[in-house]
Amino acid sequence: MDIEEFFNHNKQIKHNALSKTIPDEFLLWENSPEVCRSFFNWIRQDSDTGSLKLDITSDISEVVAELSRAEFLAIPHRTDNSQGWRSIVLHGLCSIMTEAPYNYVNLGIVDNTAKETWTDASKFFPKTVAWIKENIPFKQFSRIRVMVLDPGGYIMPHQDIQRSFLGGGLNVAFTNPPGTEFAVEDNGLIPWEPGDIRMINIGKLHSVRNLGNQPRIHMLVYPPLMEEWTLESMQLVCRSYIKMKGNEND
Numbered sequence: 001m002d003i004e005e006f007f008n009h010n011k012q013i014k015h016n017a018l019s020k021t022i023p024d025e026f027l028l029w030e031n032s033p034e035v036c037r038s039f040f041n042w043i044r045q046d047s048d049t050g051s052l053k054l055d056i057t058s059d060i061s062e063v064v065a066e067l068s069r070a071e072f073l074a075i076p077h078r079t080d081n082s083q084g085w086r087s088i089v090l091h092g093l094c095s096i097m098t099e100a101p102y103n104y105v106n107l108g109i110v111d112n113t114a115k116e117t118w119t120d121a122s123k124f125f126p127k128t129v130a131w132i133k134e135n136i137p138f139k140q141f142s143r144i145r146v147m148v149l150d151p152g153g154y155i156m157p158h159q160d161i162q163r164s165f166l167g168g169g170l171n172v173a174f175t176n177p178p179g180t181e182f183a184v185e186d187n188g189l190i191p192w193e194p195g196d197i198r199m200i201n202i203g204k205l206h207s208v209r210n211l212g213n214q215p216r217i218h219m220l221v222y223p224p225l226m227e228e229w230t231l232e233s234m235q236l237v238c239r240s241y242i243k244m245k246g247n248e249n250d
């Protein structure tokens with residue numbers, strides 16, 4: 001897939017143009033945890049949404065300052081299909097293991113009892129860690145990574161899984177400088193604003209590039225398991241979807 005072609009195609013499309021109307025069976029989701037869970041699962045698996053902005057607002061100014069002065073510490077990540085993409089692991093196996101744990105288990109570097117914890121690097125980012133604990137709606141974490149995309153950098157169009165799915169984790173924009181673009185297959189460009197926390201459809205082809213002259217600083221946060229989505233955080237997702245769809249079902 002040619003990256004230029006991918007962006008040119010998606011630039012013609014309104015973001016989330018294909019995301020579905022809420023089926024009637026979910027309209028009373030607030031009355032029942034079971035219906036809320038079904039609605040949540042439908043949003044993730046069946047709604048064909050490119051990205052969903054969560055209804056969370058926070059002050060990111062101190063985090064942006066903390067990350068901006070230390071982003072040079074980030075190390076290269078997944079250089080086989082990207083350029084200028086770098087990472088600092090704040091929570092995971094250790095600060096230099098930027099990939100999912102099974103990769104290191106498969107290589108025989110760690111065994112599968114290895115635990116993910118706050119890394120040595122995390123202690124240099126106290127404002128960021130405090131922000132995560134206050135604003136990210138997970139009780140526990142697997143990997144949390146600061147992701148830097150340098151000027152001129154890009155991530156080639158790819159799918160992380162083979163079916164439509166709003167990803168296991170959350171993507172947070174701390175900066176999104178002019179010239180940075182994130183396209184999702186047939187879903188246009190994501191209208192990122194600094195401070196946005198989004199679920200991304202990682203089952204559709206997606207690609208990021210930085211045509212500007214400042215580094216783009218985002219963060220990826222994953223819960224350990226699907227089960228770690230509490231009722232409260234599933235409710236947040238349902239509420240956020242309704243907000244996105246406006247009053248279509250009224």
Ligand SMILES: [Fe+2]
Nearest residue numbers: 159160202206
């Ligand atoms: Fe991805």
